[in-house]
Amino acid sequence: MSALKESQHLKIPLKDIEIATNNFQHCIGIGGYGNVYKGELLIHGKSTIVAVKRLNEQFGQGLKEFLTEIQLLSGQNHPNLISLLGYCDEGKEKIIVYEYAANGSLDQYLRRGSNVPALTWMERLIICVDAARGLNHLHHEVGKHQTIIHRDIKSSNILIDNNWVAKISDLGLSKLGLSGLNRSAVISRVCGTPGYCEPEYFSTGIVTKESDVYSFGIVLFEVLCGKLCCTVDHDGFQLSATVVKDYYKKKKVSEIVDPILKEQMSSELIRDFSKIAYRCLHEDRDQRPPMTLVVKKLERLLAIQDVLLKAAESTLSDVIKPAHPLVREGGNASEIPLDISVLSNMRDFVKYNRLKQFALRALASTLDEDELWHLKDQFYAIDVDKNGAISLEEMRDAFAKDLPWKLKETRVLEILKAIDSNADGLVDFTDFVAATLNVYQLEGQDSERWQILSQAAFEKFDVDRDGYITPEDIRMHTGLKGSIDLLLKEADIDKDCKISLSDFCRLLGT
Known part of the structure; x- marks a missing residue:
C-alpha cells in the first residue's frame, strides 16, 4: 500500500464523490474492473467535471490494478496522458478520479454504425500524433532508467478531451521496468486485449516496450481503415495484423482504406502512413521502431498534411502534392x-x-x-x-x-x-x-x-x-x-x- 501512502495528498472522501456523482447515477462506461461515472468535484478550488472509476469488488485482480494506476499516474504530468485527480480508499470502496474526456474514446469514431460524425484524415492524424507522444512519454520520459510498459494499448484506451487532444488512459495493467539495456518484464499472467497483443506475448508471457509498439501499429491501421480490430464488417472483412500485413506486402493497402478518407489522402500519404504502421507490426521485436521514431514520422506526415490543407484553401496553382512526379510544361x-x-x-x-x-x-x-x-x-x-x-x-x-x-x-x-x-x-x-x-x-x-x-x-x-x-x-x-x-x-x-x-x-x- 506504499503507493497510497505516497499519494495521500490526492485522497478524496467517499462522501464528496457520492455527492459529485449523485450516488453514482450517471454511468458513462463499463470497464474490466468496474464502471466509470461522470461527476463534478471541487478540484483546487474550481468546479471540475471528472470521470470516476469505481472498482467492482467481485473482480479479484481489481485491487492490484487500482494500486498500479495510482502509483504510475500520480507521478506523471503529460498533455497526452489522462490525469489522475484523486482517489478514494474507504472500506471496500476503491475509486479513482480522472480528468474527464468530453469527446469520448477513439474507438467510438471508428465503430461501424456509430452515431458520432466520422473524423477527417487531419483529425485522425492529430489523434495519432497525440497518442504516440503519450506512449513515447511512458516508454522514454518517465524518469531516469525507468520505463512504463502499458500492456493494453488499443483505440478504446485513447481518450479525447474537449479540445480534441488525445490522451493515453487505463494504466491499470501497466508495468514499471528498467530502460536502457533492452530489459523485459516477465509476466506470469498474460493480460491485454486479443487482436492488439503481439503473438510473442501470448506464447511466452514476456512483455517489452516493443509489445506496446505492436499494439499501436494495430491502432494506426484501425485509424487508416476506419474499422476496429477483430470485428467483422458487413462485407466480411476483419481487421487483424495478419490481414493488413498481407495487403501491405501486396501493395494493396489502398483497397482497405476508409472510403471516407480516399479523397482526403494522396497515394503517397497512404503509403507513408501504412509503412509506419507496418513496421510497428514487425515479427521481430528488435526491428520495430521505438516510439521516439514513430512520433517523429507521424509529426512529419502531419506537417505535410497541414501544408496541403493550407494549399488547398489557397488559389495558388503552383502547389502540388508531396513526392508527386512533376509535370513538365514546355520544358522550362x-x-x-x-x-x-x-x-x-x-x-x-x-x-x-x-x-x-x-x-x-x-x-x-x-x-x-x-x-x-x-x-x-x-x-x-x-x-x-x-x-x-x-x-x-x-x-x-x-x-x-x-x-x-x-x-x-x-x-x-x-x-x-x-x-x-x-x-x-x-x-x-x-x-x-x-x-x-x-x-x-x-x-x-x-x-x-x-x-x-x-x-x-x-x-x-x-x-x-x-x-x-x-x-x-x-x-x-x-x-x-x-x-x-x-x-x-x-x-x-x-x-x-x-x-x-x-x-x-x-x-x-x-
Missing part, C-alpha cells in the same frame, strides 16, 4: 512548381546530426540519372541562373516568398548552412539531393536496389573494406578533426566504437 525549369516534400525534407536535414548528414551525402552520390530526374527538376527550379549551384538569394526567392510554406529569412539561412557542405554559401546538386532525398521511398520501392545503394554509400567511408566504419575512417572521409564520440553515439548501436553496415542503414533511416 523555372515554370516547374516546387514540391512541398523538398522543403519538408530540408527542414528534417537541419535536425540530423552531422554523421547522418555526411552519410546522406554519400548515399546521394550513388544514385543514377533515373533516380535523380525528379530532384534535378526541383534543383533547377530553384537555381534560376542555371550555374549549377543554389545561392542564398535563390533559396530565399523560392522559400521566403508569399506561399503556404513561407519561411523567415533566418530560417532559410539556417537551412542553407546545414546543406552547404563546402561552407562557400552555395548548394551544389549532391548537397541538394542529400538534403531532399526521401530515403523511405527509395528503400521501399526496391529492396535489392536499396541494398546496393546503401552498401556503396557505406564503402565510401569503409575505405579498407573491413566491414566497419571506424573513427579514423570518419575523419578521413569528412575531414573532421578531434573527438567524434558524439557523432558515433547515434549510429553505434553496439557501443563498440565502430559502425557496421546494419548500423549505417539504421542511421540513414532514423
Whole structure:
C-alpha cells in the first residue's frame, strides 16, 4: 500500500464523490474492473467535471490494478496522458478520479454504425500524433532508467478531451521496468486485449516496450481503415495484423482504406502512413521502431498534411502534392512548381546530426540519372541562373516568398548552412539531393536496389573494406578533426566504437 501512502495528498472522501456523482447515477462506461461515472468535484478550488472509476469488488485482480494506476499516474504530468485527480480508499470502496474526456474514446469514431460524425484524415492524424507522444512519454520520459510498459494499448484506451487532444488512459495493467539495456518484464499472467497483443506475448508471457509498439501499429491501421480490430464488417472483412500485413506486402493497402478518407489522402500519404504502421507490426521485436521514431514520422506526415490543407484553401496553382512526379510544361525549369516534400525534407536535414548528414551525402552520390530526374527538376527550379549551384538569394526567392510554406529569412539561412557542405554559401546538386532525398521511398520501392545503394554509400567511408566504419575512417572521409564520440553515439548501436553496415542503414533511416 506504499503507493497510497505516497499519494495521500490526492485522497478524496467517499462522501464528496457520492455527492459529485449523485450516488453514482450517471454511468458513462463499463470497464474490466468496474464502471466509470461522470461527476463534478471541487478540484483546487474550481468546479471540475471528472470521470470516476469505481472498482467492482467481485473482480479479484481489481485491487492490484487500482494500486498500479495510482502509483504510475500520480507521478506523471503529460498533455497526452489522462490525469489522475484523486482517489478514494474507504472500506471496500476503491475509486479513482480522472480528468474527464468530453469527446469520448477513439474507438467510438471508428465503430461501424456509430452515431458520432466520422473524423477527417487531419483529425485522425492529430489523434495519432497525440497518442504516440503519450506512449513515447511512458516508454522514454518517465524518469531516469525507468520505463512504463502499458500492456493494453488499443483505440478504446485513447481518450479525447474537449479540445480534441488525445490522451493515453487505463494504466491499470501497466508495468514499471528498467530502460536502457533492452530489459523485459516477465509476466506470469498474460493480460491485454486479443487482436492488439503481439503473438510473442501470448506464447511466452514476456512483455517489452516493443509489445506496446505492436499494439499501436494495430491502432494506426484501425485509424487508416476506419474499422476496429477483430470485428467483422458487413462485407466480411476483419481487421487483424495478419490481414493488413498481407495487403501491405501486396501493395494493396489502398483497397482497405476508409472510403471516407480516399479523397482526403494522396497515394503517397497512404503509403507513408501504412509503412509506419507496418513496421510497428514487425515479427521481430528488435526491428520495430521505438516510439521516439514513430512520433517523429507521424509529426512529419502531419506537417505535410497541414501544408496541403493550407494549399488547398489557397488559389495558388503552383502547389502540388508531396513526392508527386512533376509535370513538365514546355520544358522550362523555372515554370516547374516546387514540391512541398523538398522543403519538408530540408527542414528534417537541419535536425540530423552531422554523421547522418555526411552519410546522406554519400548515399546521394550513388544514385543514377533515373533516380535523380525528379530532384534535378526541383534543383533547377530553384537555381534560376542555371550555374549549377543554389545561392542564398535563390533559396530565399523560392522559400521566403508569399506561399503556404513561407519561411523567415533566418530560417532559410539556417537551412542553407546545414546543406552547404563546402561552407562557400552555395548548394551544389549532391548537397541538394542529400538534403531532399526521401530515403523511405527509395528503400521501399526496391529492396535489392536499396541494398546496393546503401552498401556503396557505406564503402565510401569503409575505405579498407573491413566491414566497419571506424573513427579514423570518419575523419578521413569528412575531414573532421578531434573527438567524434558524439557523432558515433547515434549510429553505434553496439557501443563498440565502430559502425557496421546494419548500423549505417539504421542511421540513414532514423
